[in-house]
Structures are given as C-alpha cells and as structure tokens.
Amino acid sequence: MGHRRLLGTQGATVALLLISPLLGAPLLTASPATAFGPAGSTSLDPGGTGDDRDRLPRHSSDLTDQSPTVVSPRVANEDIAYFRIPGESHPVGPGLNFASFDQYDARGWFRAQVLTANLGNKRLQLDYVGPKKIAQRETMKKILKQRRAVAGVNADFFDIGDTGAPLGIGVERKRGLIHGRSEGWNNVFTINRRGVADVAQTFLKAKVVRGSGQQVKVTNLNSPTVQAGGIGIYTPAWGGVARTRVVDNARARREVVIRRGRVVANRPRLSGSGRVAKGTVVLVGRDRGATRLRQLKVGSRAKVTYRLSKGAKVAVGGSGRLLNNGRVVAVDDGPMHPRTAIGIDRDKGRVLVLTVDGRQSSSRGLTLVETARVLRQLGAEDAINLDGGGSTTMLARRPGRRPQVANSPSDGSLRKVPNGLGFRVLRSSGKRQRIRIEGVSGPLRVFPGLRRTVRAHAHDKQLGPAPLGKRPRWKSSARLIASSGRNAVVQGTTSGRHTVTVRSGKTRGRVPLTVLGALARIDTDRSAVSVARNGSAYFTVEGYDAAGATTRVDPRNVSLSYNSSLASIAATADGRFKVTARNSSGAMPVTISVAGRRAVLGVSVGGAALPSTAVYDTAPWVSPVVVGPGQATGNRVAVIADAQVSPGRTVRINRLKATIAEAVSQGAGFVVAAGDVAESGSLADLNLVKQIFEEELAGTGVGWRFLPGDLENSSLDNIRTVFGPPVGTSTRQGTRYLWLNTASGTFRSGGFGQLPILRDALAAASTAPGVNRVVVMGHHPLVSTTHGVTVGDQREAQLVLQMLRHFRTTSGRPIAYVSGHGKRFEALRHEGVDLVNIGSLTAAAGPVAGGGYEGWGMLGIETKGTLRAEFHAR
Numbered sequence: 072m073g074h075r076r077l078l079g080t081q082g083a084t085v086a087l088l089l090i091s092p093l094l095g096a097p098l099l100t101a102s103p104a105t106a107f108g109p110a111g112s113t114s115l116d117p118g119g120t121g122d123d124r125d126r127l128p129r130h131s132s133d134l135t136d137q138s139p140t141v142v143s144p145r146v147a148n149e150d151i152a153y154f155r156i157p158g159e160s161h162p163v164g165p166g167l168n169f170a171s172f173d174q175y176d177a178r179g180w181f182r183a184q185v186l187t188a189n190l191g192n193k194r195l196q197l198d199y200v201g202p203k204k205i206a207q208r209e210t211m212k213k214i215l216k217q218r219r220a221v222a223g224v225n226a227d228f229f230d231i232g233d234t235g236a237p238l239g240i241g242v243e244r245k246r247g248l249i250h251g252r253s254e255g256w257n258n259v260f261t262i263n264r265r266g267v268a269d270v271a272q273t274f275l276k277a278k279v280v281r282g283s284g285q286q287v288k289v290t291n292l293n294s295p296t297v298q299a300g301g302i303g304i305y306t307p308a309w310g311g312v313a314r315t316r317v318v319d320n321a322r323a324r325r326e327v328v329i330r331r332g333r334v335v336a337n338r339p340r341l342s343g344s345g346r347v348a349k350g351t352v353v354l355v356g357r358d359r360g361a362t363r364l365r366q367l368k369v370g371s372r373a374k375v376t377y378r379l380s381k382g383a384k385v386a387v388g389g390s391g392r393l394l395n396n397g398r399v400v401a402v403d404d405g406p407m408h409p410r411t412a413i414g415i416d417r418d419k420g421r422v423l424v425l426t427v428d429g430r431q432s433s434s435r436g437l438t439l440v441e442t443a444r445v446l447r448q449l450g451a452e453d454a455i456n457l458d459g460g461g462s463t464t465m466l467a468r469r470p471g472r473r474p475q476v477a478n479s480p481s482d483g484s485l486r487k488v489p490n491g492l493g494f495r496v497l498r499s500s501g502k503r504q505r506i507r508i509e510g511v512s513g514p515l516r517v518f519p520g521l522r523r524t525v526r527a528h529a530h531d532k533q534l535g536p537a538p539l540g541k542r543p544r545w546k547s548s549a550r551l552i553a554s555s556g557r558n559a560v561v562q563g564t565t566s567g568r569h570t571v572t573v574r575s576g577k578t579r580g581r582v583p584l585t586v587l588g589a590l591a592r593i594d595t596d597r598s599a600v601s602v603a604r605n606g607s608a609y610f611t612v613e614g615y616d617a618a619g620a621t622t623r624v625d626p627r628n629v630s631l632s633y634n635s636s637l638a639s640i641a642a643t644a645d646g647r648f649k650v651t652a653r654n655s656s657g658a659m660p661v662t663i664s665v666a667g668r669r670a671v672l673g674v675s676v677g678g679a680a681l682p683s684t685a686v687y688d689t690a691p692w693v694s695p696v697v698v699g700p701g702q703a704t705g706n707r708v709a710v711i712a713d714a715q716v717s718p719g720r721t722v723r724i725n726r727l728k729a730t731i732a733e734a735v736s737q738g739a740g741f742v743v744a745a746g747d748v749a750e751s752g753s754l755a756d757l758n759l760v761k762q763i764f765e766e767e768l769a770g771t772g773v774g775w776r777f778l779p780g781d782l783e784n785s786s787l788d789n790i791r792t793v794f795g796p797p798v799g800t801s802t803r804q805g806t807r808y809l810w811l812n813t814a815s816g817t818f819r820s821g822g823f824g825q826l827p828i829l830r831d832a833l834a835a836a837s838t839a840p841g842v843n844r845v846v847v848m849g850h851h852p853l854v855s856t857t858h859g860v861t862v863g864d865q866r867e868a869q870l871v872l873q874m875l876r877h878f879r880t881t882s883g884r885p886i887a888y889v890s891g892h893g894k895r896f897e898a899l900r901h902e903g904v905d906l907v908n909i910g911s912l913t914a915a916a917g918p919v920a921g922g923g924y925e926g927w928g929m930l931g932i933e934t935k936g937t938l939r940a941e942f943h944a945r
Contacts, residue, residue, distance in 0.1 A: 166189035220494055221494055229458065305547055311345050513623045639651045754786075809833075928943070
C-alpha cells in the first residue's frame with residue numbers, strides 16, 4: 072500500500088515544465104472532440120498513446136522555463152509519453168547554465184542534471200581535466216578544484232580493475248594528445264582547432280622512425296592495455312603504474328627505452344617501475360610487436376611521433392554514439408543505469424552535458440536508447456555516451472559559491488576517476504558585482520510568526536565568489552529578527568508579498584518573501600524513515616495554510632520528541648533533519664510540533680517494522696467544503712467505498728443495499744462505487760456488485776459508476792468484462808467527471824497512459840462550454856492523515872496535484888479529487904484544489920471524533936461549481 076505524505080511540493084516553485092510550445096510540437100492528445108465529448112459518458116483504456124508519430128522536432132529551449140503545466144510529447148519514430156518536473160536551475164558562469172529535472176514515463180522516475188554551454192562565449196573554456204598522471208584516479212571534486220573549474224563531469228571509461236587508466240583518446244589544451252589507441256575505442260567528443268564541438272571517430276597515428284628511415288607502426292599511447300601484437304608508447308605523463316600490467320597474458324614482451332632520440336635500452340623483460348623519466352619514451356611490445364622492437368638497436372637513432380587522424384584541441388573518449396544527426400543510433404534498450412553523456416545542439420551552438428541518477432529508489436537510471444532520446448528532447452543532434460554507473464558525477468557552482476556535487480552518485484560517495492570534462496571561466500575578477508540571497512530551506516516562503524533563515528553570497532561579473540564585505544546591512548519589510556554577516560533571520564508578519572534586502576557598500580541584493588496564511592497543519596516529506604544500522608537518513612517538515620499553500624518549515628521553528636537512545640535527529644545546514652542510528656534495531660514515533668500544530672513520523676532502524684497501528688496518524692484535516700447531512704446542495708452525488716461484498720456475505724450485502732437506497736432517498740442523482748465495494752476481483756464478486764446496483768437503482772433514474780479498488784485488483788480483465796474500461800469521463804449538469812484507476816496502488820501500475828489521458832481531459836475541460844467544475848475520482852487518496860492508504864508513489868501524487876492546480880489556475884474553474892480508501896472522512900484544500908476522502912462502509916480507522924466512521928459520503932455541486940461534502944454514518 073502507499074504512503075500518506077506529499078513529497079516536497081514547495082508551492083508554486085515546483086512547476087511542471089511546459090515542453091510543447093518550446094518544442095513547437097503538439098501535445099500527445101486523446102482526441103478531445105471524441106474521447107471527451109461535452110456530454111454523456113466515455114470509457115477509455117490507457118493501453119496506448121495513439122499513432123500520431125514523427126511530429127516532434129529535435130530542438131528545444133533551455134530548461135529554465137518554469138511554466139506550470141505538463142507534457143507528454145510524441146517523439147519522432149517513438150511511441151512515448153513523459154512528464155517533466157523542473158528542479159533547480161541557475162547560471163554557473165558566462166554562457167554556462169545548470170538545470171535539474173525529474174522525468175516520469177511508463178518505466179518510472181529518473182532524475183537528471185544538465186549543463187548547457189555556449190562555447191562561443193570567449194570567457195568560457197571547456198577542457199579535458201584529470202590528475203597529473205594518466206594512470207591515476209581522483210574524485211571529480213578534487214580534479215575540478217585543482218583545475219579551478221566551475222563545473223564538470225566525469226568522462227572516459229577506464230581500466231577499473233587494474234591500471235586505472237582511461238580506455239580511449241584524450242587531448243588536453245595544454246599538453247595536447249596524451250593517450251589514445253589506433254583501434255578499438257575511437258569514438259570521441261572533441262573540440263577542433265576552430266573551437267567547434269563534434270562527436271566523431273578519430274584514430275591514433277603513431278610510429279617509430281629509425282635512423283635508416285624505416286618505420287615501425289605503434290598501436291597505443293599511454294593505454295591501459297597494449298593491443299594484441301601491438302606496440303605501446305609510454306611517456307612521463309603515464310605515471311607510476313608498472314608497465315607489466317599493460318601486457319597481461321602476452322607470450323612475448325619487449326621494452327625499448329628512447330632518450331633524446333637514441334635507443335638506450337632494448338630488453339625482453341619489462342622494468343617493475345612504470346615511471347618514465349623526463350625526455351624519455353618507453354616502447355612496450357607484445358607478441359608480434361615485441362618481435363618488431365628487436366630491430367631497434369641500442370645506440371641507434373629513433374624518433375617517436377604520434378598524432379590523431381582528426382586534429383583536436385580537446386578530446387575525451389566514449390563508448391559509442393547515441394545520436395547521429397538527430398537520429399537515435401544507440402541500440403541497447405535493456406539495462407538501466409546511471410548515465411553520463413554529452414550532446415551537441417548545432418542550431419543553437421550549444422553543448423549539453425547530461426548526468427542521470429540511477430540504481431536508487433528515487434531514480435531508476437536510463438538505457439542507452441533512453442539517454443539518446445532525452446538528449447534529443449533537450450535539443451541535441453549528435454551525442455556520445457560517457458562512463459556511467461558509479462562513475463557518473465556532475466559538479467556545478469551557484470553564483471558566488473564553490474562547485475558542489477549536483478547529482479546523486481550511485482555508490483553513495485564520489486568514485487575516483489581518471490579524467491573528465493571541466494568548464495573554466497577566464498579572467499574572473501573576484502570583485503563584488505552583485506549579491507544573491509537564498510533561502511536556506513528552499514524558496515522564500517514563511518508562515519506568520521515563524522522564522523526563516525536567509526543567506527547572502529556575493530559574486531563578480533563572471534559569477535565567481537567575491538567578498539561580501541565586513542558589515543552587510545540587512546533589511547526586510549517583514550520582521551528582521553537577527554543578522555550576522557552573510558546570514559539573517561526573518562519572521563513572517565502579515566500575509567502577502569514582502570522583500571528581504573542586503574547591502575554592502577554600493578552593492579545590493581534583493582529577493583521577494585511571501586508570507587502565507589496562518590499555519591493550519593504540518594506534515595513531513597515522507598511517511599516513514601528507514602535507517603540502516605550505523606546509517607543515516609533525512610526528512611523535512613512541510614507546513615500548509617488553510618488554502619493549502621505550502622512551504623518547508625525552517626528547523627528553528629520545529630521541536631521534536633523521540634527516543635534518543637534509538638537514534639539522534641539534528642538539523643542540517645540546508646534545512647533538513649538528519650536521523651542517525653544509535654542502536655542496531657528498533658522503531659519509534661517522532662512527534663513533531665510547530666506553533667501548536669502536530670505531526671508524527673515513524674522511524675525504523677535496522678529494518679525493524681513500524682507498528683501497524685494509528686500511532687503515526689495525525690488529526691483529520693477538515694476544510695470549508697465539509698457540511699452537515701442534507702446541506703450539500705445542488706447536483707448530489709453519493710460516494711460509497713469499502714463495502715467488501717461477496718456471495719454469502721449477507722450482512723455486508725444488506726448494508727450495501729440499504730446504503731444505496733438511503734443515498735437515493737437523500738436525493739442522489741448519481742452513485743459512485745469508489746473501490747473495494749467487492750471483496751475480490753473474481754467474476755462472482757464483481758457480478759454481484761453489478762447486480763446489486765442495477766437492482767437497487769432500477770426505475771430510479773439514478774446512474775452509477777464503478778471504480779476499482781485494491782481488493783478488486785486481482786483481475787483487471789474481469790473488471791473490464793463486467794464494467795468496461797476503468798478509466799474514462801462523463802459530464803453531468805455542468806460537472807466534468809474524470810475516472811482514474813489506482814487499484815494497484817499507483818497510477819502507473821494501473822496503466823501509465825491514464826496520466827496523459829488525465830492531462831488531455833483537463834485541457835479539454837478548461838475550455839469546454841458548459842463545464843463549471845471538474846471532479847477527478849480514484850480509489851486511493853493523494854494525501855491523507857491515515858498511515859499507508861495513499862497512492863503509493865508520492866511523486867505521482869505530486870504530479871497529479873500539480874496538474875489539478877494548473878487547471879485551477881489557468882481555467883479559473885474549481886476542481887476536486889475525491890477518493891474512498893482512507894477509512895476516514897477528511898477534507899483539505901491544497902493550493903486551491905479540494906481533496907475529499909469519503910472513508911469506509913465497513914471498517915473505521917479510529918473513533919468518530921478522529922474522522923473514523925462506517926458510512927458513506929455525499930457531494931453537492933452547485934451550478935457555479937461550488938462543492939460541498941457531507942458524510943452519513945451507519
């Protein structure tokens with residue numbers, strides 16, 4: 072079953088990216104004129120996305136657009152729908168920007184980070200970066216720091232189990248060509264001598280020229296392995312790794328040392344040390360290559376030369392092309408892993424550096440085919456795959472700050488790698504030009520009476536760190552509680568728009584501060600926290616006002632009560648709480664209090680199970696939509712859930728019949744069976760439900776609709792056989808109803824296609840004549856105070872809530888989501904969206920005073936769209 076919490080909405084700051092207008096492509100539609108007609112009822116299966124292909128251009132705008140809508144565009148030659156939620160975005164340097172996003176499709180979620188670079192900017196330089204020696208590894212954080220880079224990623228695959236040296240070709244601006252091979256790993260990302268980026272194949276052209284003019288072909292330069300029958304060149308750049316390790320399993324070996332143009336040694340055994348003295352070149356031959364080296368006599372003249380078949384200022388190797396002139400050429404669409412890749416948008420003169428998190432519950436990773444598609448969605452025409460997996464690392468700085476890790480490495484820490492690509496800013500002055508103010512706990516929102524920490528960072532014209540000054544002066548139209556150097560604490564006063572300002576000398580920074588309505592409730596960003604033995608985990612506290620506007624609560628406002636012998640909980644510098652295990656196993660509730668509001672979070676250590684009681688449930692949420700019996704006027708719709716009938720369950724059958732009769736007597740014009748009305752998904756149980764409703768409603772003129780629940784989820788085929796497709800729409804008296812299938816706990820498992828269908832249905836309803844309100848219905852709540860009853864994927868819940876909120880904001884028409892799984896009657900408002908959970912006909916969750924009851928609900932929808940909800944206990 073699902074979790075009860077809504078993950079990190081942060082109000083309007085978590086917007087759903089409007090891709091379609093940027094791409095110049097139509098949205099993936101379900102033909103609103105036929106599928107969502109102005110009247111009547113339509114049932115739709117989300118099994119396909121139509122056959123509207125080859126309509127998506129290859130290019131898009133930057134990822135910094137924060138328009139609050141969603142997209143599931145058609146990609147050329149593909150049948151794919153996806154939703155993208157933008158995350159953080161900011162400039163990194165001149166011509167260089169960073170953005171992150173979450174993307175959702177039929178395979179699940181992944182999180183990506185993108186550096187977008189204009190290499191035509193003369194103050195921005197992209198270069199090969201790595202440790203001083205080729206057969207040496209270091210973390211990207213240390214590599215970039217040594218090179219004074221502002222951002223970068225890992226690059227080539229490498230000999231991870233032995234020498235640590237990169238497999239392919241490497242060219243650095245200062246040192247030139249430093250490693251490569253004549254065949255076998257020749258796909259590269261390159262910047263040519265004109266400064267133009269490209270994805271190409273290039274080959275090592277190397278040889279030894281004897282004094283007689285005879286030439287000996289060379290196959291490798293500072294490679295981790297000399298190819299079979301080949302000869303490798305090793306220079307002082309190689310490092311200290313023994314050269315015996317580059318000719319494993321060779322039948323014959325030979326080593327030739329050339330110093331200042333003469334052969335000074337020629338021996339059949341390789342020296343133990345790998346170090347090569349300055350002014351010296353060492354040749355290593357294996358098998359036939361070793362035989363060819365015999366002709367280089369000690370004392371004879373010999374000249375070693377090497378170059379690439381295509382000249383380059385910068386080059387790094389990759390495993391293979393992903394895109395070629397806008398066409399996906401990657402073929403592996405199986406394993407999903409963390410990815411690093413780089414693409415080129417020739418139309419806009421941009422380089423797109425992509426990392427994708429993987430092997431984590433929050434991000435599944437991508438196949439190579441998917442990686443190619445994502446880069447094409449971002450605007451790339453040509454792209455190459457770089458080393459992924461645990462090597463995937465991206466760092467980027469914020470204005471005025473040092474580079475920080477931007478992705479989530481799958482190893483849990485930074486892997487040491489041999490090289491990468493790094494961006495440098497040339498001629499950065501270090502003189503204060505502007506001041507940037509950031510909220511420590513995310514976007515600048517605060518509740519009246521609560522406090523919020525803000526922090527200032529000064530930067531120069533090129534966005535590099537600059538001194539803030541000794542005595543910055545802080546000011547706010549809200550209440551300024553304290554300030555010390557770059558930090559200040561503000562307190563919410565009257566609701567509305569305020570500002571926070573800091574001055575240092577003649578330089579000023581200013582940001583808006585939104586004071587929300589009074590704090591109505593609090594929650595956490597997850598339903599429970601699981602901590603491994605000797606491990607740690609994190610959570611945040613979220614607050615909501617009466618209208619559902621939300622923001623993260625600064626830890627300075629939070630008090631916690633918990634068993635400190637099991638774990639410690641401490642606030643972090645970024646506004647989260649860190650839970651660290653102190654014991655090997657156990658579980659506990661953590662009581663969270665903020666300004667008289669309370670929430671409870673379950674913490675499990677060492678895999679201990681959380682109690683299956685209501686100890687982690689909070690008080691029910693009640694919004695103004697709730698009214699007493701008989702007061703929900705207008706078009707009355709009865710909602711019944713959790714009747715759990717089956718043949719032989721006489722008490723339950725009679726209770727359901729009586730409830731239907733009562734709903735009709737109370738003026739219901741329509742009845743919704745909102746899930747778990749049958750005890751199972753068997754044909755016998757489902758046909759019994761159908762029989763009961765048809766018999767009880769016969770002659771009344773009252774229509775009805777069946778929605779599947781988790782008890783009925785055992786056979787979707789049976790549901791279709793008895794009731795038809797579970798996803799669909801109908802319009803009654805000015806209200807557009809949208810029916811969804813969450814029976815298996817998530818929208819995706821119920822058919823990912825229903826999410827694009829929902830998007831398109833909302834778009835159609837936003838302009839449909841005669842539609843005054845939209846009601847979306849599914850069995851599982853999006854959020855709930857009852858532990859473990861919501862949609863299982865809370866990012867899905869966030870996605871759906873944002874779609875509903877976007878509809879409310881853009882159309883001006885009211886919208887609600889109604890569910891029937893929580894065993895509690897509760898209602899709340901989230902950013903203008905009404906959320907109503909009807910409860911259970913058979914099993915209450917707690918006492919009536921806590922919202923628990925056995926009964927059913929009635930919605931009343933007035934002509935102008937106003938919704939009211941009443942409950943009827945049995």
